[in-house]
Amino acid sequence: MPDLRKHRGSHPQDQLLFVIESDPELRQGTCDLSGRLKTMLREISEERGWNWEIELVPDPDPVLSRADQIVASADSQILNQAERWFNLVRFAIETRVPDAWIVDLSRERL
Template structure:
């Protein structure tokens, strides 16, 4: 076991720990929603709003993750399904998205709840995935979700070009075999496109996937409620 966590960055408590900063971010999200709903581009909107509220880079990152237009929010809500709809179904998981989000959450990093009800963090894969102390627990949480909702099958989809994607595939398959879980792990060159086009039900908090998928399930919200997870949560509205 290594000693890596996916926790807070130095300075995150200053950016997200004070009520004054959160109030500022909530106003910024409100402004972003206004601009996006009027078809302003996301990058231009976030720069405009970021300048107005004097936001730092990581605050702008959180702002972008939490924001959506009214049309996007409605569209995503219409496609969202409940836990009771999952019995005997197959779900496709946006692998790195869900895994890293759970690792961050378990590391007590700041997690942001956006206008669409999805949770997002400030971590990411930059060409390489590194296993952390919370990886095993994250996989176990997905297993609890799988068993409690009585899914027929769960398919993890990972980015093939990301270094170590083959290694995490092996770890998950070994775990599934040991625990007799009907899981598959697939490596795709373009996982976003694959999930949007080929999966009936997906689990992801990626905005583009949510906008283009057929149906989706909010697995992070489910796990927070069901497993009563301790979350360093910031509601951005």
């Protein structure tokens, strides 16, 4: 029998449990990694002549979900809500790990 469960969505206490202000070290670590990623993306885009706009925001999910541009993500909620999207992780696995074992769980195959 196929598994028909749906994503549960956010937990009612997520805002309390994962509020970034509750852990200053987590906030600093997140900012450090985000800043490094932004720098790397900017450098790559400049090297290749790509006209990218790279922006850091505290909560990117609503921004990505409402974007009118193509969104690169692997987050199912964002992919479900975004108007135009690209599954970045799938592309990375298919192009960089050609021998990866991929299980297709799409409804078309069930």
